[in-house]
Amino acid sequence: MVLKITDVSKSYTSGQGVTSVLQGVSLTLEAGSSLALTGDSGSGKSTLLHLAAALDSFDSGEITIEGAPLSGLNEAGRAALRQQAVSIVFQQFNLIPSLSVGSNLSLHARLGRRRDRAWEDRLIDRLGLSNLLDRYPDQLSGGQQQRVAIGRAMALRPALLLADEPTGNLDETASEAVMGLMLELLRDSGAALFLVTHSDSIANQLDRRLHLKQGQIA
Template sequence: MLLALDKVTKSYAGADGPVPVLSGIDLALDAGETLALTGESGSGKSTLLHMIGGLDTPEAGTIRLAGQDVTALDDRGRAALRRGTVGLIFQQFNLIPSLDVAANIAFQARLAGRHDPARADRLADALGLRSQLRKYPEQLSGGQQQRVAIARTLAAAPALVLADEPTGNLDEATAARVLDQMLALVSETGAALLMVTHSAALAARMGRRAHLSRGRLA
């Protein structure tokens, strides 16, 4: 089992006291599995991904990833986990302005010690970025920047890809190509994919689906 959540709980401070967001979440994901996570806005989907990726911590419960207890790691340990094990794709592109597209795509893979020029080239071609490789982020549209961010994550071949509405800025055809590349990575490397999406069409292509409502998974 690659990922295991056991009774994960999270709440935020509100004007009238704590506001529950996640209430005893249990979730398991094996290597090679794909899971679509759906739910209303504000249901806690992004919070859940942030905690799995070590960007936030639960109030209770445990998160184990690739044999490590994520909830027991310090800041350095969580950073190492994101560098080598988890790939994060969020709607904020977080590209490096001083690097061109080619260098941005290679950045995470170089940090992880897994830079593969052939894989980076395949991703650039598949995501329609071949003609953009020498441009800088400020010269790209929002959709192009999103594709660069996705390519950067996939180029590092992480064990687990966490994707939060990764195709939100893309048209339907491009979104389908992006998912093709994510599923190809899972098939090629044995990675797992956990994707938050509002798209019924994209969710239907995933191996499993789970719905988050009122702090619980169904």
């Protein structure tokens, strides 16, 4: 089991009091499989993905990645997990403006000391980035930037790929192309995909889908 979320709850405290975001959420995801999480804005989708990425802590329950419980990890352990086993594709791409396409693409794998140049070359070819390696993010279209972001995430060969509205900034044609490439690369790598989306058409392309409503699996 790559990802196991068991009875996880999360709340935030502000000047207005305590706001419950997630309430007893449970799900599992096996290697090589894909899961879409849908839900209205504010339902807790992105919060759950951030918890699975070890970017935030949860109040109760447990999350394990390849059997390792996140509740037992300190900040260094969480960072090491993201460098070794987990990659994230964000809606906003999050490429580093001062780095070329080639350097952006290899960054995560280099930080995790998992760079595989043969796999990287394969990603570059499959993603159609061969002629863009010396360019910078601001010289690319939105679709090109997202392909670089996917390549960067996949270059690590993660056990778990997390994607937060990965095509939310793209038009329908670019969105379909990017999703097709992502799913194709996932099949090649054997990674598991946990994707948050508001799009039924995207959710229907994955193996399974769950719906989050007011912090609970509906």
